[in-house]
Amino acid sequence: xxxxxxxxxxxxxxxxxxxxxxxxxxxxxxxxxxxxxxxxxxxxxxxxxxxxxxxxxxxxxxxxxxxxxxxxxxxxxxxxxxxxxxxxxxxxxxxxxxxxxxxxxxxxx
Numbered sequence: 001x002x003x004x005x006x007x008x009x010x011x012x013x014x015x016x017x018x019x020x021x022x023x024x025x026x027x028x029x030x031x032x033x034x035x036x037x038x039x040x041x042x043x044x045x046x047x048x049x050x051x052x053x054x055x056x057x058x059x060x061x062x063x064x065x066x067x068x069x070x071x072x073x074x075x076x077x078x079x080x081x082x083x084x085x086x087x088x089x090x091x092x093x094x095x096x097x098x099x100x101x102x103x104x105x106x107x108x109x
Contacts, residue, residue, distance in 0.1 A: 009044035012037055 016038045 004044070006045055006048040009041035009048075012041035013045065016041075 016034050019034065
């Protein structure tokens with residue numbers, strides 16, 4: 001079955017990911033089919049996401065809100081005098097070192 005909608009394609013990806021996670025050992029006989037179906041589903045999802053992003057950019061541009069909610073691009077107009085400067089992001093605490101026992105290994109086999 002070939003996915004036609006974003007939801008169908010996303011469900012295929014979720015199902016295959018869960019199948020791979022649940023395996024105690026890899027099932028090589030089914031792997032090619034899983035990969036082919038997953039790639040096709042990914043392409044459907046990517047196509048839908050790209051279309052939505054394009055439509056959103058066009059809608060914002062036509063409403064005079066181009067770039068709303070996005071970081072300023074290089075060469076963009078400088079901040080206006082009446083705008084309050086944004087606070088600098090807080091630095092993250094250093095990551096703690098982990099051993100092999102502490103790793104969350106997401107490899108299904």
